[in-house]
Amino acid sequence: MPDATVRADDAGRVSSQGCPSLSHMTVEKLRDPSESTSSTPIHTEATTAGTEQSTAAPEAPPRLPSLSPSRAADFKTCPLLFRFRTIDRLPEQPSADQVRGTLVHAVLERLFDLPASERTPERAAELVAPQWQRLLAEQEDLAGLFAPAPGDGAAAGDATAATAGDATVPPTLTPEEFLASATDLLSGYFTMEDPRRLEPAQRETLIEAVVDDRLLIRGYVDRLDISPAGDLRVVDYKTGGAPREAFEARALFQLKFYALVLWRIHGVVPRVLRLLYLRDAEVCDYSPDLDELLRFERNLLALWQAIERARQTGDFRPKPSRLCGWCSHQAHCPAFGGNPPPYPVAVAAPGAPLPTGEDAPGAE
Numbered sequence: 077m078p079d080a081t082v083r084a085d086d087a088g089r090v091s092s093q094g095c096p097s098l099s100h101m102t103v104e105k106l107r108d109p110s111e112s113t114s115s116t117p118i119h120t121e122a123t124t125a126g127t128e129q130s131t132a133a134p135e136a137p138p139r140l141p142s143l144s145p146s147r148a149a150d151f152k153t154c155p156l157l158f159r160f161r162t163i164d165r166l167p168e169q170p171s172a173d174q175v176r177g178t179l180v181h182a183v184l185e186r187l188f189d190l191p192a193s194e195r196t197p198e199r200a201a202e203l204v205a206p207q208w209q210r211l212l213a214e215q216e217d218l219a220g221l222f223a224p225a226p227g228d229g230a231a232a233g234d235a236t237a238a239t240a241g242d243a244t245v246p247p248t249l250t251p252e253e254f255l256a257s258a259t260d261l262l263s264g265y266f267t268m269e270d271p272r273r274l275e276p277a278q279r280e281t282l283i284e285a286v287v288d289d290r291l292l293i294r295g296y297v298d299r300l301d302i303s304p305a306g307d308l309r310v311v312d313y314k315t316g317g318a319p320r321e322a323f324e325a326r327a328l329f330q331l332k333f334y335a336l337v338l339w340r341i342h343g344v345v346p347r348v349l350r351l352l353y354l355r356d357a358e359v360c361d362y363s364p365d366l367d368e369l370l371r372f373e374r375n376l377l378a379l380w381q382a383i384e385r386a387r388q389t390g391d392f393r394p395k396p397s398r399l400c401g402w403c404s405h406q407a408h409c410p411a412f413g414g415n416p417p418p419y420p421v422a423v424a425a426p427g428a429p430l431p432t433g434e435d436a437p438g439a440e
């Protein structure tokens with residue numbers, strides 16, 4: 077039975093360096109395993125009433141449009157990027173950093189399946205290869221991330237393309253180096269938390285809620301901790317190799333999005349939104365308040381209206397920024413001399429549903 081008390085030293089270094097917009101706090105106690113609320117679904121019937129849950133009923137109302145934090149952040153970052161990903165659905169080859177992130181998220185999720193006393197760095201390292209094999213079985217083209225065998229010119233081209241725009245990953249990465257780098261990131265995790273002393277209430281869980289009776293907001297939380305007093309702590313693992321400052325606003329937006337969903341589900345404002353930067357072994361905590369979440373909700377609805385206007389007019393403008401360096405679609409972007417594909421007429425039709433795209437569990 078793990079000690080359900082989490083002391084400040086267990087929570088690791090809590091720092092504002094590099095995350096200036098974040099305030100700090102540490103949750104002192106987590107719920108005892110016997111008090112876990114994991115039997116209480118976060119993906120609730122109540123919040124999905126009128127959406128997917130009821131589509132089979134004869135009198136079911138129309139399915140509501142939905143929005144994930146990733147797609148909302150895409151539109152904020154660059155409306156044209158939103159269009160490419162959500163409407164045109166242009167393919168994107170995941171970078172090695174993204175695939176590594178998916179692998180590390182999977183290992184951290186499985187880690188909490190183990191008895192508390194076995195959640196050690198060694199056991200986490202043992203989970204890396206089996207989880208990688210599982211991911212490969214689900215998505216065979218992931219093998220294209222790696223350097224070719226000597227003399228395999230075609231594969232060499234694939235490997236180089238796979239890492240385009242990813243300056244932190246050498247194009248000669250081998251599978252062994254890739255798995256070792258995932259294990260290194262997990263080592264960073266253990267410097268911040270002791271999972272033997274944690275019993276998460278939820279892991280990789282889809283949460284969703286309806287706002288303003290017209291928009292379903294939904295996404296996967298990496299981890300949700302609930303204290304005996306009912307305090308919620310949302311935890312998000314960040315594994316990317318890109319400079320943090322380039323993505324910090326996006327990370328905070330994502331966490332506020334989850335906080336809003338949880339508040340709409342439970343009527344409780346999460347006490348802590350926690351970012352765990354595995355590469356830097358740094359914890360960033362943020363404590364939202366209700367007024368802030370209400371403002372966030374208004375802004376989210378305004379953002380949705382802007383997305384709807386763009387859908388009807390087809391006017392998704394490029395918004396160049398330093399994040400273009402991580403965009404897979406420069407060849408189609410006017411800001412880089414490219415041309416977008418023809419805008420789908422069906423999407424612009426009055427009342428047409430907007431394909432909003434979905435996040436996958438473990439997405440950064």
Ligand code: SF4
Binds near residue numbers: 395400403
């Ligand atoms: S390259 Fe930049 S401006 Fe163009 S679509 Fe991508 S993010 Fe937007």
